[in-house]
Amino acid sequence: MDDLDRRLIALLRHDARLPVASLAADLGVSRATVKARIDRLIDSGVIQGFTVRLRSAEAGGRVRAIMMIEVEGHRTDAIIRRLYGFPEVRGLHSTNGRWDVVAxxxxxxxxxxDRLLSSVRTMDGIASSETSILLSARKG
Structure with missing residues (x-):
């Protein structure tokens, strides 16, 4: 991956729906070059897909947060299964370091x-947790 690929990816991160002609003009290369680069980045797995971003949670009045969880002993799989039972849990990630699970x-x-935090924090097998409310989103 070279500088042109990185610049192309940056433009696509900002707006994945930009027309190839606009990308080519911004990058100073031909449309064929942009198309070939995008195809190559997809084929190599660097670009794994394109997505739609919905209106931010702030606009919808939703409360979003990240919760880091330390699990007692070897109970991570059981805790993850229980956490999946909460509809408010949108994603779970196992991790290394201080925390075992990020929700x-x-x-x-x-x-x-507040009710969700109380329910999760008192689950048998959770040693400790730390939660941060997401205040605003930044484009990547």
Whole structure:
């Protein structure tokens, strides 16, 4: 991957729906070059797909957070299975370091968020947790 690939990826991260002609003009190369680069990046697995970003959670009044969880002993799989039972849990990730699991949380209100935190924190097998509410989103 060279500088042109990195610049192309940066433009696509900002707006993956940019027409090839616009990408080519911004990069100072031909449309055929941009198309070939995109195809190569997809074929090599660097680009794994394109997605749609919905209106931000702030606009919808949703409460979003990341919760880092330390699990007691070898209970990570059991904790993950239980966490999947909460509809407010939008994603789960195992990790290394201080925390064993990172959970993406989303609720409609702060009251619902507080109830969710209480339910998760008191689960048998969770040693400790730390939660951060997501305040704003930045484009990557």
């Amino acid at each position: 993406e949380l989303e609720t409609d209100t702060l009251e619902a968020f």
